[in-house]
Amino acid sequence: MDVHEVLPFPPVPSASIAGRTLQESVYAQRAEPRRLPEDAPNILIVLIDDAGPGLPSTFGGEVRTDTLTRIHQEGIGFNRFHTTAMCSPTRASLLTGRNHHRIGNGQIAELANDWDGYSGTIPKSSALVAEVLKQYGYATSAFGKWHNTPAAETTPAGPYDNWPSHIGFEYFYGFLAGEASQYEPNLVRNTTVVRPPKSAAEGYHLSEDLADDAIGWLHRHHAFTPDKPFLMYWASGCLHGPHHVAKEWADKYAGKFDDGWDAYRERVFHRAKEMGWIPAQAQLTPRDPRMPAWEDIPEHERPFQSRLMEVAAGFGEHVDVQVGRLIDEVDALGYGDNTLVFYIWGDNGSSGEGQNGTISELLAQNAIPTTVDMHLEALDELGGLDVLGSPKVDNQYHAGWAWAGSAPYKGMKLLASHLGGTRNPMAVRWPARVAPDAAPRAQFHHCNDLVPTIYDIVGITPPRVVNGVQQDPIDGVSFAYTFDQPDAPGRLRTQYFEIMGSRAIYHDGWMASAFGPRAPWVPGLPPGIGDWTPDRDTWELYHLDEDWTQANDLAGQRPDKLAQLKETFAIEAARNSVYPIGGGLWIPVFHPELRISTPYREWNFAGDITRMPEFCAPALGNRANRVSIDLDLPADANGVLYALGGTGGGLTCYLEDGILCFEYNLFIVMRTKIRAERKLPVGKARIDIETTCPEPRPAGPLDITIAVNKEQYAAGRVPVSAPLLFSANDCLDIGTCLGGPVSLDYFDKAPFAFNGTIEKVTVRYLS
Template sequence: MKIKALLVAALCGLLPATQAATPTATPNDGSVLPFPPIPSASIAAPTLAESKMVRRAEPNHLPADAPNILIILLDDVGFGLADTYGGPIHTPTLSRIANAGISYNAFHTTAICSPTRAALLTGRNHQRVGSGTIAERAVDWDGYTGEIPRTSATLAKVLGDYGYATAAFGKWHNTPATQTTAMGPFTLWPTGPGIGFDYFYGFLAGETSQWEPRLVENFNTIEPPHDERYHLSEDLADQAIKWLRKHRAFSPDKPFFMYWAPGAGHGPHHIFKEWADKYKGQFDNGWDALRERTFARQQALGWIPADTQLTPRADNMAGWDSIPESERPFQRRLMEVFAGFVEHVDTQAGKVIDELDRLGVRDNTIVFYVFGDNGSSAEGQQGSISELLAQNQIPNTVAQQLAALDQLGGLDALGGPKVDNIYHAGWAWAGDTPFQYTKLIASHFGGTRNPLAVSWPAHIKPDQTPRPQFHHVNDIAPTLYDILHIQPPKVVDGFPQDPIDGTSMAYTFADPKAPGRKLTQYFDNNGSRGIYRDGWYACTFGPLTPWLTVSPGLATWDSNQDIWELYNLKADFSQAANLAAQEPQRLGAMKTLFLNDAKENKVFPIGAGIWLRIHPEDRIKTPYTSWQFDATTTRMPEFTAPGLGRESNHVAIDAELGENASGVLYALGGASGGLTLYMDQGILIYEYNMMIIERYTARSQNKLPAGKHRIEVDTAIAKPGAPAQVVLSVDGQELARTTVKRTVPAAFTASETFDVGTDLGSPVSLDYFDRRPFAFDGTIDSVKVALKSPE
């Protein structure tokens, strides 16, 4: 009873101060975020006459001249592409930022999409923040979950708490694929509480069609117009400009942080024909010759040291001389399309810069233009009209692709909405001049070194001397904290914070010869790995060869057996002279250093990123085996949808048809691959679009009469990639069947969806391309789907 009496007394405020519990005050120094609320200055007395109301002052935790911040991040473009620095592609906006500020020629990324973005936004190493691989390949080791932890607050979160207005545009790719449905959870969406942006407009997946992107605004899905002049890069610029104008109208006293990360130049390479035509003839003599031209220009500009060596092409990568003359026009056009795509997106970035000028805020806006989240992508392998052919490891020939392309309009179809083209790996290698290899290779700078231009007219004097200090994408966040005099918080939203791994680059702004302050940085992607230490670099290639459909020995690879290389970067800019044999002791110490950093940063098990390539059955997928849908079911991401194209399944549709019923009953995927069941003037049609190169159909011979019907599709697939037997039945009677000679083993697309009663996004079937989204004109009561065990 005494304890109860004490509790009551404490609650009623009757105990002396020494006995009552006193809550600990939240410090106001930024070590704990959000900042504590400002106490009221008003006096509340029993009556209004005795009371006094004084509005509390708005808190201001930033320096008086805190700059606006714009980070531009392009996708899948390498060190040797921009003409700003000697490459073949015109990049006027990158040149504009570089000429108004400074450039870095020893700036690094992580070799792959999601990890680079996570490191940029948090200031931490990618595995420390659960992003050791792309979101779609996440596995359940702490460094590879695909979930940025609340213990590593993002720039958006921290700057937002300090008073910045924040917005992100374009590609996100840092939300687990199974959390991207209309039911969330939304914690790790850009505007969710785990990330912290005020506004988002873009797409959540790793890529999307530039013509019919799978767009999201904040938490809501939206559809782009079916307009021949629509393009995602232009839309992203327009939306960013609109947001800047709203910011000026509604909160001009706040600085802003904008993260502008378009999908270009990631595949699919989609662009208007006139932009691709700008480059006609410029790549006629192939990638080997392009690499030599680029190297000469890089040296002439002083972008790379005069004694840099041009590294050779890998023995297992095709040379231009090996390409048959009959296939060369295809390969040339793929590169022309890519070049036009990249110039076009750089031009859109210029519109955003123009708006900063128009609003009068350019002088005090710091711009980081990161030209690529990794090196150029070799994932197109031999060149492709359907990008995920290679990712699914589906054998095919260029001749097969050309035959399919002829049905779509020939070479003029490249870059258009009926294909998802990506160029030959040789072009990617040329795009990474003078370095070895490409995207996905973290051991060599062809995968990890990207140009960076920084402009801040109010504080950085233009200087064309390249900054040679070794830096990394995780250095951008601490650089911003440094110039804003922000100490990284110790606690955010109640979560104790992980240490910042990056190093501020602000010391280089005024001095190109300043000694580098980043002494150590590890790299790892898919078992390809390396470690930098004070001018030296040790590395090993790893088990995965991006430009090969099948990497030999992948399933039996042992990281302990890898052969390591050693480079003295102070004398060898391009990693051309391997000193491993001459410096075995140094190499041994560097390997030990890597293992120590790997353990500290949750890199173990080394090679975790390749797990799903070896064990595809463990892929991220829905836990369900049966579903009931109706016409309200749209925009269900393929990674969360039933595996209708790769697993045995049964679909039963209860629908009411009108006379000459038309429209899509359901569709999964898009123009680059998928399947669809639809009605056309009363005829029931099933189509399996096998990544454009093959199409299989089944159709009823007669029209279905008006009225209520049960339509069933039964699909039998022995294992992923195996042939499928597909049977169509109506009201218990078989009407048609087809054999799909091979099926997609993993996924048709990266961002297309499952839709009932319509085919949103790019259309699966060419038959209704001009009628998209080809909404069903009857009534769909239910669509029941059940996965079956293979027979």
């Protein structure tokens, strides 16, 4: 086996000859061989989250993206670049060069199950590009959203084997989960949980922080290892929900979306054609009949729906500005000419998980039905429409805006069947080697093609062994040939897509598509989904080389071609561990009781335990349990005893001037407060908070009983509970509330640390 096919490289032997004495020895300094060409480029990968192709102004949208425009104008653009339709799968594929099921990422990490294609763990047999480049001599760093560590491994205790800093990235700063509050994120630096450098009240925003930290890393790199090229992966949490941005950014778009999503799509479609981004013969696909038209939205709801889009647009512009700050620094440090920038607008299409428009976007994942009027009523209590985008809500726009933002295609995030979920624009800049060219590259390519492109450019043979582990074949195909050949025939001939039963197969200019069991914009689960089988799905057929947007279904006219493509899909599915089709639905639809959680039934915490991710914490919000707190109470005690979740949803027990309070925040739209009528005694005490389930069923009620020194102090019923979880990234904190304030009662006093002493906290499941 060639030495270049095995990593790490063998140690360089000494160049000296040792004799019996120094006088008899010959000394020569060993020289580490240079594994890289002298002109090896720096590489910067920028990945925006949940952002559809119809949003950026660069390509005809109405979200101002000056930085994306700059990269495009100074380089080239790809208008047939594709992702997987979901977060973790795209990221795993992008960083390894393999298909997502092959590497266990058939769905997001939090919904992993036991089938190989859905295990949620990238195998060591598919080393990340960062690991390979590091061993060749690159300095490597990653910032922002990770979402490729198994959820059960995200506590500060590790294990760290699947954290970014242990699989190729020498430095990481960001969050491990799939989303985060932009104001109170649970952050990690390498393997240490850290607090944001300032509070939301002091002007903190995650996108800005990620740019600041990346710029700081560049400065250190420039000072300490200027001879090394660098690989930087900068993955924003924007535009994933919650949509958080300061009011002045949203106000830039005031009134711009008042005519609704149907009109927006029309404008973007025509503008994209005028700009030459999509072909003149492309057709605008119709709205699915299950998607409401703007004219279907009641008049009193429209200001709410328009403002949600204004916030999203401001959020998108804001993150593009942060990318611009990073690019400016790359240029200012003298790296710009030989830095290869891949700016990918979206890891999937725009997200419809806000469904009918929401002030707390985890409602959709918990399948809790609400009305827009419920959101408006809660919003009025918080201060009205101006609160949208602020730390007090976890808002996300109506799915109609996601559909509009994925113009001119039919799909959106979670739909692997249609291009709106899988086709994302990419701009590439490399002044040293790539001449600016406005002609879009229209070769069909996929996110798994990025790694072989990098290897091709740097001159690396994909290693066969990395750290002692035999490597899986690379699935992707380099697109470096397109850099100076805009009209070259495409080299990717076949690519499958599958997310939660929605699926497609591309082969030689044709695509066959099966929509799958659910429309992501329809609240709740469709009737009969428990009996769904892919065998009953209807397949569609499109000749993509002539039908840019999947507008004309040819299944009835070309049953032979459809049969051929379905057979190709079956082969690719078997080869890539896609079976069983729809395996990603196993946990959220068929067996939610099997969702990833801690294996424990009892916990004993010291009083200073904080930042325990909710997936690994006791399920206080939907299981019968008893929380027992041994503490020492001062007079008129104040502060949080414990909090699980965040502003968008959670539960908390706290003291206010000696009065014991419990609050269950059901995603802002419903708050249950249980409050003692007398003060707690001063001194040592034991508080027991017992939760029982009178009707054991998903989202069923909870009965709460609170006792102090075995004497009942308060009791009440939570009418509706969160069946899944409160938060994707927030945590359990004891003695404080370090994430988003669960209760508005201490919002202005957060983190509202307890001013007494908590000696221990015991949690036990009761059933």
